[in-house]
Amino acid sequence: MIRRTLAAALALAAGSALLTGCGSGDTASAEVSSGNHGPKINIGPEQHRVRGTRDPRSAALVPARVRETGELRIGVGAESSPPLSFYATDDKTLIGVEEDLATLVADTLGLKPHFEPLSWENLFVGLDSGKLDAVFGNVTVTEERKDKYDFATYRLDQLGMEVKKGAGWKVRGARDVAGKTIAVGSGTNQEKILLDWSKEDEKAGRKPVDVKYFQKPSDVYLALQSGRIDGYFGPDPSVAYHVGVAGRTEIAGIFSGGGAHLQGEIAATTRKGSGLVKAYAAALQKVIDDGRYAKVLARWGLTAEAVATSRINPPGLPRTSD
Known part of the structure; x- marks a missing residue:
């Protein structure tokens, strides 16, 4: 193969x-x-x-x-x-x-x-x-x-929220992802942050995040381009690379991998x-x-x-x- x-x-x-x-x-x-x-x-x-x-x-x-x-x-x-x-x-x-x-x-x-x-x-x-x-x-x-x-x-550990170009969606925290369908890697710190945001949304009476998992990056980007997901939450270096090379997506927000109160480190x-x-x-x-x-x-x-x-x-x- x-x-x-x-x-x-x-x-x-x-x-x-x-x-x-x-x-x-x-x-x-x-x-x-x-x-x-x-x-x-x-x-x-x-x-x-x-x-x-x-x-x-x-x-x-x-x-x-x-x-x-x-x-x-x-x-x-x-x-x-x-x-x-x-x-x-x-x-x-x-x-x-x-x-x-x-x-x-x-x-x-x-x-x-x-x-x-x-x-x-x-x-x-x-x-x-x-x-x-x-x-x-x-x-x-x-x-x-x-x-x-x-x-x-x-x-430094930075995370990026990648969305389709022209989506007009900016992400700053939990409220902005309520009810959205977002792909993330299983077992990662970005998954933890996303799940915490979803819980925060539910407690506030907002819709939870619909979290999706994919085996391959190519599957993530096919889903993003087709509209099956609203965004992908991943390591900012990979997100920025894809945005720059493919030219069909944009970054809606950048976050510390350590959460809101700590600068994460790799x-x-x-x-x-x-x-x-x-x-x-x-x-x-x-x-x-x-x-x-x-x-x-x-x-x-x-x-x-x-x-x-x-x-x-x-x-x-x-x-x-x-």
């Missing part, structure tokens, strides 16, 4: 003018425009990533059992979600900001990155079983997750007590300070989500209330 990358599909949907290549065949280098004011993004297999150099102080924090293997086993999302993690135009090379930042961390720790593309739930199974040393998968720090995992932050995730979180935080701080981190975010159009400090286990999204 042939797998077509979401990035390539979006570029084709937006028109051939957005896609430029050198060479021929599936392995051609390619770029897509991320919108009128955003950078052109390389979606070809030859990424020319920003690479790091081994930092002895950070490397010394890696437990001996991991250091001796010479590699860092890193879980990333299997579902194509540009610009976070997706497949290049050759349909086999994993690319995205998550892979770039994970590679920088591995380089700084003197280890070779080994990527495992897994479904959302299996990323955590991989950590629990010891199959993975880390997950770079757009994981938000939450108080519940901190019971089982350690976190070293590397990006973090490198490891099993609690694995001994690796200090090494991740040190490596991330090293590349933040030397400018490599900023270069990675800039090439994916995510400069606005930069952090100045990699924090270990900061306050996270509050626990789900009963």
Whole structure:
């Protein structure tokens, strides 16, 4: 079965003018425009990533059992979600900001990155079983997750509400989504926020949100274009990428992934007590300070989500209330 990358599909949907290549065949280098004011993004297999150099102080924090293997086993999302993690135009090379930042961390720790593309739930199974040393998968720090995992932050967590272009709908909170049909990913912090809004609407005598779940991003966008859903609530990097490339939708609202009272943060995730979180935080701080981190975010159009400090286990999204 042939797998077509979401990035390539979006570029084709937006028109051939957005896609430029050198060479021929599936392995051609390619770029897509991320919108009128955003950078052109390389979606070809030859990424020319920003690479790091081994930092002895950070490397010394890696437990001996991991250091001796010479590699860092890193879980990333299997579902194509540009610009976070997706497949290049050759349909086999994993690319995205998550892979770039994970590679920088591995380089700084003197280890070779080994990527495992897994479904959302299996990323955590991989950590629990010891199959993975880390997950770079757009994981938000939450108080519940901190019971089982350690976190070293590397990006602000922003969420976006994507709607059909010209919908004339702005979303600021619960009242604006009452009675609407909205798609969201299962088990995500945006799902929690959406469900909380729905409960708030019901308590206020308004209609609840009709929440929909889809297996593939392509199914979400087909539903949005056909009018079967009013909006999609997802990670702002993915939402902004799709809006810029496809040109048929717009952002109706942007929110912190930590909820109304907390700025959410995305973090490198490891099993609690694995001994690796200090090494991740040190490596991330090293590349933040030397400018490599900023270069990675800039090439994916995510400069606005930069952090100045990699924090270990900061306050996270509050626990789900009963």
